[in-house]
Amino acid sequence: MDRPDTHYFHVVFRSEGLKGETQDFKLPAWTPGFYQIMDYARNVLNFRAEDEAGRPLTWEKTAKNTWRVRCGRAAAVVVRYDVYAFTRFVAESFLDDSQAFITPASVFMHVGGHLRHPAVVTIKPFPGWSRVSTGLDPVPGRPATFAARDFDVLYDSPILIGNQEVLPFEVLGIPHEFAGCGLGAFDREKFVSDLKKIIEASAQLMGELPYQRYVFISIGEGRGGLEHSNSTALSFDAADLATPDGYKKWLSFVCHEYFHAFNVKRIRPAALGPFDYDRENYTHMLWVSEGLTVYYEGLLLNRAGLFSREDVFELLQSSIQSCENSSGSLFQSAAASSFDTWLQSFQRSGNAANTTISYYDKGAGLGLLLDLKIRHESKNKKSLDDVMRYLYRAYHLERNRGWTDTEFRQACEAAAGASLAEIFEVYAVTTTAVDYPKYLAYAGLSIDVEPKDTPGAWLGAEVRTQNGRTTVTNVEWDSPASRAGLSIGDEVIALDGARTGPRSLDEILAGLKTGQAVKVLISRRGAVREMEAVLGKKTSRSFAIAPLSEPTPLQAAILADWIK
Ligand SMILES: [Zn+2]
CATH class of the missing domain: 2.30.42.10 (PDZ domain)
Structure with missing residues (x-):
């Protein structure tokens, strides 16, 4: 990055131990967590290849994101290329004279068929830049050099380079940091203290923190967050933190991105990892990965002492409102919305605006139904928390794989000790109107579904x-x-x-x-x-949630245990 004002990264990729006449050097078409084909290869230019001695090797493009190099018997192949990076967004890369942000899938190629190989990355920052913030492990003794166990880890570890401010802190003895350039004026102490509370509430729920180190990477003003295994990339406007309402939105946002370290990065549908970086990776279950993460925002913030019961109701109400009051709810189920997310273009058409729903919103509603039904059927002995813990342990820790749709349902039904057919066979996969009052009543609550x-x-x-x-x-x-x-x-x-x-x-x-x-x-x-x-x-419909006047002992107990 010798001329950051031109927005080009210069990449040198040396690979050793390859066998075969030709090798395919490939750049991913998308990045996990952002379910759209991004075609990062559109930003690549000046591709060239040589052997160890610097002799040029011939190559040809065989697909939009594939460069096939004829390497003959070369023991090592060095490819060089430039990447144009000038979109300030969590799923893109950005370089100017203020900072560099690398979305690894958009910058680093891999050798086809060798995703499991380890990778070492050395960053050469623009002179005067002194900080590199990333979840990757530093290689001791080598400045700005990081190691990844394989390319999945590399592609899951964004990198911020510049002179960013770093706010370090520990939770349960594990180092965390919040890094960002030009963070603006806000109360650092309260900010970090609230982050800690969110992380502690998540650890309390799941039983542990699943990483050795965690980095919050703030890439500047804008909107959007992208979750990673031990980091998250965030864009937000620090000025919004100044108002009570803006601060609440910030807490929900950062809690959401953080909780993804569990839900989707480790508790995940089978389709979401290991990934195929060349094409769409389909699943009907993003309503679980995203919607349940939205659902847990309120619960975790409540357990962290940052949100009142009314705040949680408001969050749930707003998700249910935006889904159920939209015409899209007449056309698209949560499962279909998950599967077809790849069709959502950057510019939403009139068709999409009127005939699709958000699996974030519908999924939050379905999370609510699942949790209350499990609590009701188990006489308040089990909850969705038990399902999350079970999935984390049984599939991530013990089997190191994602769960199938059937396994997810089985886990929920095991916790409930009852059939959840209405949720899985009707509400998640059809556009049938949800009977919210029936489910809210399990916690002694009413919900206003009257059209006004x-x-x-x-x-x-x-x-x-x-x-x-x-x-x-x-x-x-x-x-x-x-x-x-x-x-x-x-x-x-x-x-x-x-x-x-x-x-x-x-x-x-x-x-x-x-x-x-x-x-x-x-x-x-x-x-x-x-x-x-x-x-x-x-x-x-307002979907306003309020307590019933005379709850039964079970209803009262469920509400008391569910939200303080
Ligand atoms: Zn999310």
Whole structure:
């Protein structure tokens, strides 16, 4: 990285002990945890290969991410290439004159068929940069050099290089650190103390911490987190930590990414490791890996003393709301959403917005059902905690593999001592409406599932206003806007004779009535036309959770043990 302002990493990859006339040098098409084909090979240039003596070796590309080198009898092959890195995102790599962030799957090639081989990485930081933060093990006596047992470990260990601030701390005698450039102004002491509480609550749940060292890597402002075996990459805006609401969101976010060290990195569906880096790795169970991680955010923060019972209810309510109030819940199950996650493009289409759900949200709801059902059926002797501990022990520690869909269900049913067919055969795999009140009642709680009118008249067009132009960004399913023929991309010039721009669409709608027929003046591809929309009334359900007035002793005991 001699010229960070050009955003190119220069990579030298030396491999030894290879046998065969040719070798395939490959760059992954995706990185675990971010279930999209990223085609990192698009950023590679200047690929060349030579033998130990520096004699050039011929090569050809045989696939988008494969460089086949004719190595003959060369005992070692050295390939060199450059990688363009200028996307500041947890699943991409980034290099400028402030810092470097390496998503290893996007930078480091491997030799086809040799993923199990050990790897050693030496970083040559830009002069003046003094820190390298990564979960990889440092090689003693060799500066900025790290070892990985195999390429799965390497690809699971992002690297931050620069002059970042490092906040070190210990939990249960195990070193942890929080590293990031330009972290901004916030109370470091409280921040670290709260992180410790989250880690302690997780260790309390699982019985141990499953690593020798753990690194939180903050890559700067933005949104998104990506979990790894003994680290996590996070982007967030430190200014958000200043408000109580922003701080709560931060706690949920960091708790989520951290708990993935257990759920998904170690407690995992069989499809999620070892990975095939060339193509999609399909599973119907991301609702477990992501949704149950969302579900545990609230529980862990409550056990850590950072969230009240009401805070936990609010989190659950918001997940259930965003899934169940969306038209996507009519079309897509949690299992289908998991399987088809690879189809989600960066730019969500109108089709995706209206006909898909998030397995994070639906999965959190399913986690709630599983936990309460297990607690109810076992007379409050078992819970989802027992399932997590069992899966961790039986599959990760004892068998060192992921579980099948059937094994996951068996583990849940063993804890419940009863059939969980309704959850596994209906709610997880179909779009059948979930009977939340039945399950919440197990903990002596009610949940408000009554559809209620939302204030104002409803058109059902989501818009963006830029430079005085109001453009439709989404047309809600079965809405007045959809029936009137409005489309994404239409510019709304006026509604009911009132010009948009000076007033927002919402402001104009606030003065109109349900059932009223209004003229919508639009411009579509330069042609102005008028449509008529009959304004409707939108209903939504709050899913607010509240205690029942006279719980039975079992209901009261379940609630007391579940959330303090
Ligand atoms: Zn996650």
